[in-house]
Amino acid sequence: MTKELSSDMIRRTFDKNKLKCKSSQEVSPLEDIVGQDRALKALKFGLEIKEKGFNIFVAGFPGTGKMTAVKSFLDKLAEDQTVPSDWCYVNNFLEPYEPKVIRLNAGQGRVFHKDMTNFLNEAKINLPKAFESEDFALKREATIQKIDAERNRIFSELNRKAEKEGLIVQSTPMGFIFVPIVSGRPMTEEEFIALNPETKDDIQKKRDKLNSELRLVFRQLKELDSKTFEEIKELNKEVALFTMGHLVDDLNKKYSDYPDIINYLKEVQEDILENLALFYKPNVPQAPVQAPWAEELPFRKYMVNLFTDNSTLTGRPVVVELNPTYQNLFGRIEKEAQFGMLTTDFTMIRGGSIHKANGGYLVIPAEELVKNLFSYDGLKRALSSEEAIVEEAGERLGFITTKGLRPAPIPLNAKVVIIGNPMIYQTLFSLDPDFKELFKVKAEFDINMDFNDGNVKNYVSFICSLCSKENLLHLDSSAIGKVIEYGARLADDQEKLSTRFADIADIIREANFYAKQDKNNVIKDLHVVKAVEEKNYRSNLIQERLNEMVTRGFYLIETEGEAVGQINGLAVLSLGDYAFGRPSRVTATVNIGRGGIIDIEREAKMGGNIHSKGVMILGGYLAENFAQDKPLNLTARLVFEQNYEGVDGDSASSTELYAILSALSEVPIKQYFAVTGSVNQKGEVQAIGGVNYKIEGFYEICKAKGLNGKQSVLIPRSNVQNLMLKEEVVEAVKEGKFHIYSVDNIKEGIEILTGIKAGEKGPDGKYPENTIYGMVDKRLRFMAEKIEKSTEEKEK
Template identity: 35%
Template sequence: MVSRKLPPSECRKIVEPQSFRFSTTEEVAPLSAGIGSQERALAALAFGLDIRQPRFHVVVVGAPGTGRTFCARAVAKRIAASRPTPDDILLLPNPHRPSEPTVLSLPPGEGRPFVEAMEELHEKLVDALRGATEGERFKQARGKIQRRVNAEERRLEEQLKSAARELGLDLVRGEDEVQITSIEDAANAPDGEALLAIAGSIEEFEMRLATVQDEADVELRGVVKQLLSDGVKACFQPVRARFEGRNDISAFLADVETVVSKEFRLLVDEARGEEGGATLPRGVVVPTLLTEHTPDSGAPVVDVPYPTLTALFGRTHAPPDSGFPPEPGFAVAGALHEAAGGFLILPAGALLKNEALYEQLKACLLAGKFIVPEHNPSYFRGTAEELLFPPIPIDVKVVLVTNPQLYQDLHDADPEFSQLFKVQARFETTISLDQALLTYPAFLAGFAHDRGLPPITADGVTALLFHGGRLAESQTKVSAQVGLIAEVATEAGYRAQRRGRKVVDGPEVNEALEAARRRGSHFRDHVHELLSDGTIRIDVTGRRVGQVNAISVLSDGPQTFGRPCRVTAVVYPGREGPVNIAREVEMSGPLHSKGVLVLTGFLAARFAQHRPLSFGASLVFEQTYEPIEGDSASSSELYALLSALSGVPIRQELAVTGSIDQQGSIQPVGGINEKIEAFFDLCAAKGLTGEQGVLIPSANRDALMLRGDVVTAIEAGRFHVFEVSSVEEGIEIITGVPAGVADADGRYPEGTVFHAADQRLERFHQAIADTPKGATSADPRRMLRER
């Protein structure tokens, strides 16, 4: 491929609004079953969610904003709609081990009626307890017993008085004591012996009276117990009839009736006939409804965006002053309970922030049942013993959403991860433009409707498609990170609503993009100011030997921007080859260091076939103070080296980007649009001459999605973009001198850059050969270390 100047039509790709068959997205059907352009991921999701085998959980891999969670939720809901609705889960009071409730599964929709029936039963039992000491039957029995006691008391009192009269004494019973007086007309006055006798009679009277009262109390408690027994049976009978045929419920009711009867007998015995204060704890009768479902609603789909220990595993609680059994509602279901029989969607990043949480989830999935996190005190707050969730079986499909790097880290570091998550659904970061013409409008239609934003016009959609192309760095693809597109649509919709407009059009989308760029461009603007005023020196006119303009990419949070850099090279006789000064001072990353080492391979292939390379060189990015990474400037460094070796000056109105291989091919780089625009902005600030431009790899031509003002300048001939595929093509453009092609003897023709470089290298070789033994040329690397 021969280098050429790109026409404006090849510097960006614009979709015309007329290519759409709608005026606004209000006329477009929104997405409902995931992003159709992610066919491979959707097929993997459908398989992973549909297969009913243990440990076939799904990991959804993709960059944020690619619709990975949206699609996982949509596919899960579609499959869940055809699945049977899971049972309601209840925790029943356990009379044998109150701290360990038992599990009861009821058909969907029947859990709450059963709990309400048991609530009603508890109220009736409380009424029965109250009625046993307040009802008419109790009052009649108590009156009958009291009358019998009163009659016996009168009989015993009459016997006592009769015995006293025989001794000439008169008795008067008070509330607290018996008073003894002499009868005035008695024939004989009572003596001491008579008094002793009557005292004994009084003591016997009181003992017999107490016995009569105790017997009456026992009889009355027996009556109360019988009344309670009859009342308990009467309360349980309709409940038994209602749930007849359910053996598990019948067995539970039998246990509860036994416990209630025993509890009531204890209450009667402890009360000692006192009324009030006796009650029946609700936890003896009423179960806890852990999960409930609407009949025929399908399987549940539970999405937990911020997983925590209690969010996933639930919690149990009981007031500090309560005993066992716990009150109904002591247990609150977690997402694992609520998703039983269905799907649980979790973000891996948030999950792994708490390693113990991830390990606990794995333990439950591997065991196939609910395991209580033992280190969490909120699961057992009882006064007498620990209160625990029972080991409920787990039938849930977990969908773990993660990014590619975290997925790789989990796969490499955790063998159990691959045992559990056997199905990978990977979402692409880009989609083809043809697919986007369908996907973007449908996505934006649903998004605008859900967020209450105005519909977007056709030219608004084309502006968002252009933005998607810039994010993807492609004229044939756009970004699949629709979340980033949604951010722009949100801001554009806000601006339209503030102006009272009913639609969002292209200018508002572009205004939103520019506003977002301006908000995050403090660092960029500061760097551009330093470049424009010459604080950071970049020449955009003239020619210089061993100096070339490169362009790097800097990041400031989510914002990335290009930054022109001045690369210089100095050569001298030596044997060490190119010295990467940034590497020597530990400012160079491994990829950049690799790119510099590749230069030696290229130079050896071109100039060391008949003699060894005998030169040293120092390469540096002038006035850069941040670490350097990547090999996109390797072509710039090579051009500076060739210029320094040949003495041929380089045009400073041009900037260069692209990496090279050892054969001299120019390879594609990232951030191509930001790089071109950064050099254009610098040239515009210093004055466009019509000679300025950027050399890019031919393989990056498809990535060009330049700003409108840059394309306008290209169209007017005030700025240029050249595509090159080899070092030879590039060196000819930036020097204006042919690179040169070696003949059969490996010699380059005079008047070429390679010939001049080859001659310089020959002189260096002779200088090294003439150097006396023991003498060495200056080694910049050693000098740097010494300094």
């Protein structure tokens, strides 16, 4: 049934009197996620289930507030949950290239770090004092004197044996030698030379005998030196242990619930006792002044690297990583220049977002994650192994072959939430087998929600939250109504409101600007209207130039008169930030032949697949309605005139069918009509997208060329619920300057466009004369007979 739409049917207006407030300041701020019940349920499920692999991908189109909503939801969820553990890296005294990791209760990591720093500082102060004490000096001197006495005894015994043989032990640069004694004194070399051979041989035999004794003495002295070293060392250890023992005991008592710390403290104590020279270097000349880091360098091995510090948290961590590079996600091992070389140690291990989020939630934008291939692979590896490892990215790829640190991995217990558009989700799910095993929960954000009282209330609460948070002027009831209508316009639906809150917020911010320009203390409806108009004006230059080309005659669009096989079609052009409707002249020519319907756009390779499909459907419709008693022998050519950028979509298929019917019947179409709508083989006119843009686009052309009270747009009836037209168009319809019709099928449409009945088949299978379908059928029959006659003549 054909129906002209009234002004109240083409835009849903909101009655501000339905609001229970005079301004947005009077309502409560928004606390929950709005209009995303499905996503919220999926999000809760994914966060509560503990089994491996149930991480979450939040899918939704830009502007729906996914990131803000998810972050707010996680913050609220995390605040009442247990704070996760702290993690510290410490030196591995057995394998310095493999630092150990220690887990502590939340807040204890900082305490442990401070305790070890204090322990080291006290050791550096107290140990030198102990070694410089008089008590230690006496003990050390007593030990040395005892050893010296033993050494003297050994030499005295050797001298006694030598004197018994008439020799004496003398020290020379070449070592110890035995010299003969004469008259109570050592014999000179000249005297020894003067001796007879027999005496010399006798002295040499005695020397050989005593040399064996000398070697034995040397072994005893060496053992004595070792004993001296060990006794001094043990004395040093005894003093050091006495000095710092109570410090270690205090730490052992304090951290008795941490076996790893107890073992670590034992290793620290043992290493200090083996390296006491670090703390006390007696009788060593003062070295030149060094940089502070150089003085502290030897003591780093006793420090603690507070790797993950959760002391400031009141619940589980919620970490949003907006730049998920490999190092930002998984940490890094820093290096520093020392004496012209790059060096590193366990104190330079730095954590990434995954370590900060351990025990909590990590949020990553999918678009940024997939840009960093190493990060995506690393994330999958961490989730699969349930371990967070700090390593060089180059080492993982085999680029680094030099020996480096390999810190112990940390057990990973974090829920990862990736946020992105549905296309990324579909691509990863289809092409990456690991993805579906690691991200088993999909939380999908809708771009629209129902236009009901509850969601209207949420809209107002959102407005209140935005204004309060950003210190904007609040909106009065009329302005709130305009924002709600703008939400319905974004949704392109009278029964829906858009959840693209980023776009809603931008309009409110712009309206706030204009309200302040007018020196108002509240945002009014006129400011919201101006914000929308100015936003469009900043982006509609191309639309204005195209409309100007129409009014100046460069681009042929008729808005008056009638023409056969010619009709105004409607398309939508999108510039990214702005979309608008653009009328196009569609023409059809027909002739006798067997070419069927030829899509010139397709033949010129300017038509898309969907458009080609729509054109093919036209042949099916013509065949069903006009080729039951004769062959369909025609060649029809369709084209979008002056189109140079290609055509796709099937929203013009009904338009093209009207042009063919006009061409076949030779009945003109009223050129003050523009048409949109797809069609199926049964002739039903189907809904299309962008109906508001299309109607407004034709209206702008008509306004520019002059409204005559006849100009109209024909749309599918199923699109009536999508109408949220500009108020200017609504006013023109109300005043009878512009018209909008809705139809269910092609017959209804052709009757409006031509003013002639379409016609229904009679019992004889024929259409009545003087109807559109009757004239089409007659023309097609004529073409079929011509083809048949021509074929017979050729056969003769």
